[in-house]
Amino acid sequence: MSKTSIIIPVHMAKELLGKCIASIRNHxxxxxxxxxxxxxxxxxxDEYCRKERITFVSLPWKHAVSDACNLGLRLSTGENLLLLKHDVLASRNWLSGMLQGLNSQEDIGIVRPSLTPIQIHLNKHVADEDVLERCILFKRDLLNKIGFLQTPQLFADRVFHDYCSRASQAGYQLMIAGKVKLNPDSTIERVAAHTP
Known part of the structure:
Protein backbone atom coordinates (compact mmCIF):
# COMPACT_ATOMS: atom_id res chain seq x y z
CA MET A 1 0.00 0.00 0.00
CA SER A 2 1.30 3.46 -0.87
CA LYS A 3 2.46 5.80 1.89
CA THR A 4 0.68 9.01 2.89
CA SER A 5 2.72 12.03 3.96
CA ILE A 6 0.85 13.93 6.69
CA ILE A 7 2.09 17.52 6.79
CA ILE A 8 1.14 19.60 9.83
CA PRO A 9 1.96 23.31 9.99
CA VAL A 10 1.81 24.60 13.56
CA HIS A 11 2.37 27.90 15.36
CA MET A 12 2.40 28.15 19.17
CA ALA A 13 0.14 25.15 19.77
CA LYS A 14 2.32 22.35 21.20
CA GLU A 15 -0.45 20.80 23.34
CA LEU A 16 -2.96 20.67 20.49
CA LEU A 17 -0.27 19.27 18.20
CA GLY A 18 0.45 16.53 20.74
CA LYS A 19 -3.22 15.53 20.84
CA CYS A 20 -3.43 15.59 17.04
CA ILE A 21 -0.38 13.35 16.64
CA ALA A 22 -1.53 10.96 19.37
CA SER A 23 -4.87 10.58 17.57
CA ILE A 24 -3.10 9.87 14.27
CA ARG A 25 -0.93 7.22 15.89
CA ASN A 26 -3.92 5.63 17.62
CA HIS A 27 -6.20 5.55 14.56
CA ASP A 46 10.76 21.56 18.51
CA GLU A 47 11.63 19.73 21.75
CA TYR A 48 8.32 17.83 21.57
CA CYS A 49 9.06 16.71 17.99
CA ARG A 50 12.57 15.56 18.94
CA LYS A 51 11.25 13.62 21.93
CA GLU A 52 8.54 11.95 19.82
CA ARG A 53 10.97 11.29 16.94
CA ILE A 54 8.87 13.24 14.48
CA THR A 55 10.38 14.69 11.33
CA PHE A 56 10.15 18.48 11.64
CA VAL A 57 11.50 21.79 10.42
CA SER A 58 11.63 24.70 12.84
CA LEU A 59 11.28 28.01 11.00
CA PRO A 60 12.82 31.06 12.73
CA TRP A 61 9.74 33.26 12.24
CA LYS A 62 6.11 32.80 11.23
CA HIS A 63 5.61 32.34 7.50
CA ALA A 64 2.41 32.19 5.47
CA VAL A 65 0.57 28.87 5.90
CA SER A 66 1.03 28.21 2.19
CA ASP A 67 4.81 28.57 2.55
CA ALA A 68 4.90 26.24 5.56
CA CYS A 69 2.79 23.63 3.76
CA ASN A 70 4.91 23.89 0.60
CA LEU A 71 8.06 23.25 2.62
CA GLY A 72 6.45 20.11 4.04
CA LEU A 73 5.37 19.02 0.56
CA ARG A 74 8.93 19.40 -0.69
CA LEU A 75 10.21 17.19 2.15
CA SER A 76 7.49 14.55 1.76
CA THR A 77 8.11 11.10 0.30
CA GLY A 78 4.57 9.71 0.08
CA GLU A 79 2.50 9.14 -3.03
CA ASN A 80 -0.48 10.59 -1.16
CA LEU A 81 -0.22 14.04 0.44
CA LEU A 82 -2.34 15.19 3.36
CA LEU A 83 -2.27 18.75 4.70
CA LEU A 84 -3.61 18.82 8.24
CA LYS A 85 -4.06 21.62 10.75
CA HIS A 86 -2.92 20.91 14.31
CA ASP A 87 -6.41 21.16 15.85
CA VAL A 88 -7.82 18.11 14.06
CA LEU A 89 -8.26 14.75 15.79
CA ALA A 90 -8.11 11.58 13.72
CA SER A 91 -11.02 9.15 14.09
CA ARG A 92 -11.18 5.41 13.45
CA ASN A 93 -10.65 4.66 9.73
CA TRP A 94 -10.21 8.37 8.99
CA LEU A 95 -7.32 8.00 6.55
CA SER A 96 -8.45 4.73 4.95
CA GLY A 97 -11.88 6.31 4.34
CA MET A 98 -10.31 9.34 2.68
CA LEU A 99 -7.96 7.19 0.59
CA GLN A 100 -10.88 5.02 -0.51
CA GLY A 101 -12.55 8.16 -1.83
CA LEU A 102 -9.37 9.45 -3.47
CA ASN A 103 -8.86 6.18 -5.33
CA SER A 104 -12.51 5.58 -6.23
CA GLN A 105 -12.42 7.46 -9.55
CA GLU A 106 -9.66 8.68 -11.85
CA ASP A 107 -10.93 12.27 -11.83
CA ILE A 108 -10.99 12.70 -8.04
CA GLY A 109 -8.44 15.39 -7.28
CA ILE A 110 -8.89 16.29 -3.62
CA VAL A 111 -10.66 14.62 -0.72
CA ARG A 112 -11.53 16.29 2.54
CA PRO A 113 -13.11 14.70 5.60
CA SER A 114 -16.45 15.32 7.21
CA LEU A 115 -17.47 15.72 10.82
CA THR A 116 -20.25 13.22 10.15
CA PRO A 117 -19.87 9.40 9.89
CA ILE A 118 -17.98 7.86 6.97
CA GLN A 119 -19.61 8.88 3.72
CA ILE A 120 -18.74 9.76 0.15
CA HIS A 121 -20.25 12.73 -1.70
CA LEU A 122 -18.99 14.40 -4.85
CA ASN A 123 -18.56 18.15 -5.25
CA LYS A 124 -19.81 19.11 -1.80
CA HIS A 125 -16.82 21.40 -1.27
CA VAL A 126 -18.60 24.67 -0.48
CA ALA A 127 -20.14 23.56 2.84
CA ASP A 128 -18.23 22.95 6.07
CA GLU A 129 -15.61 25.54 5.13
CA ASP A 130 -13.94 25.19 8.52
CA VAL A 131 -13.32 21.50 7.94
CA LEU A 132 -12.10 22.18 4.40
CA GLU A 133 -9.53 24.63 5.76
CA ARG A 134 -8.20 22.02 8.20
CA CYS A 135 -7.58 18.90 6.13
CA ILE A 136 -7.18 18.00 2.45
CA LEU A 137 -5.80 14.85 0.80
CA PHE A 138 -4.50 14.57 -2.74
CA LYS A 139 -2.06 12.56 -4.85
CA ARG A 140 1.41 13.69 -5.79
CA ASP A 141 0.25 13.63 -9.41
CA LEU A 142 -2.08 16.55 -8.66
CA LEU A 143 0.77 18.53 -7.10
CA ASN A 144 2.86 17.87 -10.22
CA LYS A 145 0.03 19.11 -12.45
CA ILE A 146 -1.24 22.24 -10.67
CA GLY A 147 1.79 23.16 -8.58
CA PHE A 148 2.26 24.20 -4.96
CA LEU A 149 -0.10 26.15 -2.73
CA GLN A 150 -0.48 29.89 -3.18
CA THR A 151 -1.65 32.50 -0.69
CA PRO A 152 -4.97 33.92 -1.97
CA GLN A 153 -4.94 37.69 -2.46
CA LEU A 154 -8.22 38.36 -0.65
CA PHE A 155 -8.46 35.75 2.11
CA ALA A 156 -5.04 34.54 3.21
CA ASP A 157 -6.64 32.04 5.62
CA ARG A 158 -8.37 30.16 2.79
CA VAL A 159 -5.27 28.49 1.40
CA PHE A 160 -6.75 24.97 1.17
CA HIS A 161 -9.97 26.30 -0.38
CA ASP A 162 -7.90 28.11 -3.01
CA TYR A 163 -6.03 24.88 -3.82
CA CYS A 164 -9.33 23.02 -4.19
CA SER A 165 -10.59 25.73 -6.55
CA ARG A 166 -7.46 25.39 -8.68
CA ALA A 167 -7.91 21.61 -8.81
CA SER A 168 -11.54 22.05 -9.82
CA GLN A 169 -10.58 24.51 -12.57
CA ALA A 170 -8.10 21.91 -13.84
CA GLY A 171 -10.99 19.46 -14.28
CA TYR A 172 -10.75 17.45 -11.06
CA GLN A 173 -13.64 16.41 -8.84
CA LEU A 174 -13.66 17.20 -5.12
CA MET A 175 -15.01 14.71 -2.59
CA ILE A 176 -15.98 14.29 1.06
CA ALA A 177 -14.87 10.93 2.46
CA GLY A 178 -13.90 9.87 5.95
CA LYS A 179 -14.41 11.40 9.38
CA VAL A 180 -12.37 13.60 11.69
CA LYS A 181 -13.10 15.66 14.81
CA LEU A 182 -12.07 19.13 15.81
CA ASN A 183 -10.09 19.26 19.02
CA PRO A 184 -12.44 20.17 21.89
CA ASP A 185 -9.64 22.18 23.52
CA SER A 186 -9.11 24.30 20.43
CA THR A 187 -9.90 27.99 20.59
CA ILE A 188 -11.69 27.79 17.26
CA GLU A 189 -15.46 27.64 17.12
CA ARG A 190 -16.62 24.04 16.74
CA VAL A 191 -18.31 23.34 13.42
CA ALA A 192 -21.79 21.83 13.71
CA ALA A 193 -21.95 18.35 12.22
CA HIS A 194 -24.50 17.86 9.46
CA THR A 195 -25.34 15.45 6.70
CA PRO A 196 -24.67 16.99 3.27
Missing amino acids: TDIPYEIIVIDNGSNDGT
Missing part, protein backbone atom coordinates in the same frame (compact mmCIF):
# COMPACT_ATOMS: atom_id res chain seq x y z
CA THR A 28 -3.91 5.00 11.56
CA ASP A 29 -2.88 1.47 10.66
CA ILE A 30 -1.76 2.07 7.07
CA PRO A 31 1.65 3.44 5.97
CA TYR A 32 2.23 7.11 6.74
CA GLU A 33 4.84 9.65 7.71
CA ILE A 34 4.34 12.81 9.77
CA ILE A 35 6.16 16.03 8.90
CA VAL A 36 5.66 18.97 11.27
CA ILE A 37 6.49 22.47 10.10
CA ASP A 38 7.03 24.51 13.27
CA ASN A 39 6.06 27.93 11.96
CA GLY A 40 8.05 30.25 14.23
CA SER A 41 6.93 28.84 17.60
CA ASN A 42 8.80 29.36 20.86
CA ASP A 43 6.65 27.08 23.01
CA GLY A 44 8.79 23.94 22.91
CA THR A 45 7.27 22.43 19.76
Whole structure:
Protein backbone atom coordinates (compact mmCIF):
# COMPACT_ATOMS: atom_id res chain seq x y z
CA MET A 1 0.00 0.00 0.00
CA SER A 2 1.30 3.46 -0.87
CA LYS A 3 2.46 5.80 1.89
CA THR A 4 0.68 9.01 2.89
CA SER A 5 2.72 12.03 3.96
CA ILE A 6 0.85 13.93 6.69
CA ILE A 7 2.09 17.52 6.79
CA ILE A 8 1.14 19.60 9.83
CA PRO A 9 1.96 23.31 9.99
CA VAL A 10 1.81 24.60 13.56
CA HIS A 11 2.37 27.90 15.36
CA MET A 12 2.40 28.15 19.17
CA ALA A 13 0.14 25.15 19.77
CA LYS A 14 2.32 22.35 21.20
CA GLU A 15 -0.45 20.80 23.34
CA LEU A 16 -2.96 20.67 20.49
CA LEU A 17 -0.27 19.27 18.20
CA GLY A 18 0.45 16.53 20.74
CA LYS A 19 -3.22 15.53 20.84
CA CYS A 20 -3.43 15.59 17.04
CA ILE A 21 -0.38 13.35 16.64
CA ALA A 22 -1.53 10.96 19.37
CA SER A 23 -4.87 10.58 17.57
CA ILE A 24 -3.10 9.87 14.27
CA ARG A 25 -0.93 7.22 15.89
CA ASN A 26 -3.92 5.63 17.62
CA HIS A 27 -6.20 5.55 14.56
CA THR A 28 -3.91 5.00 11.56
CA ASP A 29 -2.88 1.47 10.66
CA ILE A 30 -1.76 2.07 7.07
CA PRO A 31 1.65 3.44 5.97
CA TYR A 32 2.23 7.11 6.74
CA GLU A 33 4.84 9.65 7.71
CA ILE A 34 4.34 12.81 9.77
CA ILE A 35 6.16 16.03 8.90
CA VAL A 36 5.66 18.97 11.27
CA ILE A 37 6.49 22.47 10.10
CA ASP A 38 7.03 24.51 13.27
CA ASN A 39 6.06 27.93 11.96
CA GLY A 40 8.05 30.25 14.23
CA SER A 41 6.93 28.84 17.60
CA ASN A 42 8.80 29.36 20.86
CA ASP A 43 6.65 27.08 23.01
CA GLY A 44 8.79 23.94 22.91
CA THR A 45 7.27 22.43 19.76
CA ASP A 46 10.76 21.56 18.51
CA GLU A 47 11.63 19.73 21.75
CA TYR A 48 8.32 17.83 21.57
CA CYS A 49 9.06 16.71 17.99
CA ARG A 50 12.57 15.56 18.94
CA LYS A 51 11.25 13.62 21.93
CA GLU A 52 8.54 11.95 19.82
CA ARG A 53 10.97 11.29 16.94
CA ILE A 54 8.87 13.24 14.48
CA THR A 55 10.38 14.69 11.33
CA PHE A 56 10.15 18.48 11.64
CA VAL A 57 11.50 21.79 10.42
CA SER A 58 11.63 24.70 12.84
CA LEU A 59 11.28 28.01 11.00
CA PRO A 60 12.82 31.06 12.73
CA TRP A 61 9.74 33.26 12.24
CA LYS A 62 6.11 32.80 11.23
CA HIS A 63 5.61 32.34 7.50
CA ALA A 64 2.41 32.19 5.47
CA VAL A 65 0.57 28.87 5.90
CA SER A 66 1.03 28.21 2.19
CA ASP A 67 4.81 28.57 2.55
CA ALA A 68 4.90 26.24 5.56
CA CYS A 69 2.79 23.63 3.76
CA ASN A 70 4.91 23.89 0.60
CA LEU A 71 8.06 23.25 2.62
CA GLY A 72 6.45 20.11 4.04
CA LEU A 73 5.37 19.02 0.56
CA ARG A 74 8.93 19.40 -0.69
CA LEU A 75 10.21 17.19 2.15
CA SER A 76 7.49 14.55 1.76
CA THR A 77 8.11 11.10 0.30
CA GLY A 78 4.57 9.71 0.08
CA GLU A 79 2.50 9.14 -3.03
CA ASN A 80 -0.48 10.59 -1.16
CA LEU A 81 -0.22 14.04 0.44
CA LEU A 82 -2.34 15.19 3.36
CA LEU A 83 -2.27 18.75 4.70
CA LEU A 84 -3.61 18.82 8.24
CA LYS A 85 -4.06 21.62 10.75
CA HIS A 86 -2.92 20.91 14.31
CA ASP A 87 -6.41 21.16 15.85
CA VAL A 88 -7.82 18.11 14.06
CA LEU A 89 -8.26 14.75 15.79
CA ALA A 90 -8.11 11.58 13.72
CA SER A 91 -11.02 9.15 14.09
CA ARG A 92 -11.18 5.41 13.45
CA ASN A 93 -10.65 4.66 9.73
CA TRP A 94 -10.21 8.37 8.99
CA LEU A 95 -7.32 8.00 6.55
CA SER A 96 -8.45 4.73 4.95
CA GLY A 97 -11.88 6.31 4.34
CA MET A 98 -10.31 9.34 2.68
CA LEU A 99 -7.96 7.19 0.59
CA GLN A 100 -10.88 5.02 -0.51
CA GLY A 101 -12.55 8.16 -1.83
CA LEU A 102 -9.37 9.45 -3.47
CA ASN A 103 -8.86 6.18 -5.33
CA SER A 104 -12.51 5.58 -6.23
CA GLN A 105 -12.42 7.46 -9.55
CA GLU A 106 -9.66 8.68 -11.85
CA ASP A 107 -10.93 12.27 -11.83
CA ILE A 108 -10.99 12.70 -8.04
CA GLY A 109 -8.44 15.39 -7.28
CA ILE A 110 -8.89 16.29 -3.62
CA VAL A 111 -10.66 14.62 -0.72
CA ARG A 112 -11.53 16.29 2.54
CA PRO A 113 -13.11 14.70 5.60
CA SER A 114 -16.45 15.32 7.21
CA LEU A 115 -17.47 15.72 10.82
CA THR A 116 -20.25 13.22 10.15
CA PRO A 117 -19.87 9.40 9.89
CA ILE A 118 -17.98 7.86 6.97
CA GLN A 119 -19.61 8.88 3.72
CA ILE A 120 -18.74 9.76 0.15
CA HIS A 121 -20.25 12.73 -1.70
CA LEU A 122 -18.99 14.40 -4.85
CA ASN A 123 -18.56 18.15 -5.25
CA LYS A 124 -19.81 19.11 -1.80
CA HIS A 125 -16.82 21.40 -1.27
CA VAL A 126 -18.60 24.67 -0.48
CA ALA A 127 -20.14 23.56 2.84
CA ASP A 128 -18.23 22.95 6.07
CA GLU A 129 -15.61 25.54 5.13
CA ASP A 130 -13.94 25.19 8.52
CA VAL A 131 -13.32 21.50 7.94
CA LEU A 132 -12.10 22.18 4.40
CA GLU A 133 -9.53 24.63 5.76
CA ARG A 134 -8.20 22.02 8.20
CA CYS A 135 -7.58 18.90 6.13
CA ILE A 136 -7.18 18.00 2.45
CA LEU A 137 -5.80 14.85 0.80
CA PHE A 138 -4.50 14.57 -2.74
CA LYS A 139 -2.06 12.56 -4.85
CA ARG A 140 1.41 13.69 -5.79
CA ASP A 141 0.25 13.63 -9.41
CA LEU A 142 -2.08 16.55 -8.66
CA LEU A 143 0.77 18.53 -7.10
CA ASN A 144 2.86 17.87 -10.22
CA LYS A 145 0.03 19.11 -12.45
CA ILE A 146 -1.24 22.24 -10.67
CA GLY A 147 1.79 23.16 -8.58
CA PHE A 148 2.26 24.20 -4.96
CA LEU A 149 -0.10 26.15 -2.73
CA GLN A 150 -0.48 29.89 -3.18
CA THR A 151 -1.65 32.50 -0.69
CA PRO A 152 -4.97 33.92 -1.97
CA GLN A 153 -4.94 37.69 -2.46
CA LEU A 154 -8.22 38.36 -0.65
CA PHE A 155 -8.46 35.75 2.11
CA ALA A 156 -5.04 34.54 3.21
CA ASP A 157 -6.64 32.04 5.62
CA ARG A 158 -8.37 30.16 2.79
CA VAL A 159 -5.27 28.49 1.40
CA PHE A 160 -6.75 24.97 1.17
CA HIS A 161 -9.97 26.30 -0.38
CA ASP A 162 -7.90 28.11 -3.01
CA TYR A 163 -6.03 24.88 -3.82
CA CYS A 164 -9.33 23.02 -4.19
CA SER A 165 -10.59 25.73 -6.55
CA ARG A 166 -7.46 25.39 -8.68
CA ALA A 167 -7.91 21.61 -8.81
CA SER A 168 -11.54 22.05 -9.82
CA GLN A 169 -10.58 24.51 -12.57
CA ALA A 170 -8.10 21.91 -13.84
CA GLY A 171 -10.99 19.46 -14.28
CA TYR A 172 -10.75 17.45 -11.06
CA GLN A 173 -13.64 16.41 -8.84
CA LEU A 174 -13.66 17.20 -5.12
CA MET A 175 -15.01 14.71 -2.59
CA ILE A 176 -15.98 14.29 1.06
CA ALA A 177 -14.87 10.93 2.46
CA GLY A 178 -13.90 9.87 5.95
CA LYS A 179 -14.41 11.40 9.38
CA VAL A 180 -12.37 13.60 11.69
CA LYS A 181 -13.10 15.66 14.81
CA LEU A 182 -12.07 19.13 15.81
CA ASN A 183 -10.09 19.26 19.02
CA PRO A 184 -12.44 20.17 21.89
CA ASP A 185 -9.64 22.18 23.52
CA SER A 186 -9.11 24.30 20.43
CA THR A 187 -9.90 27.99 20.59
CA ILE A 188 -11.69 27.79 17.26
CA GLU A 189 -15.46 27.64 17.12
CA ARG A 190 -16.62 24.04 16.74
CA VAL A 191 -18.31 23.34 13.42
CA ALA A 192 -21.79 21.83 13.71
CA ALA A 193 -21.95 18.35 12.22
CA HIS A 194 -24.50 17.86 9.46
CA THR A 195 -25.34 15.45 6.70
CA PRO A 196 -24.67 16.99 3.27
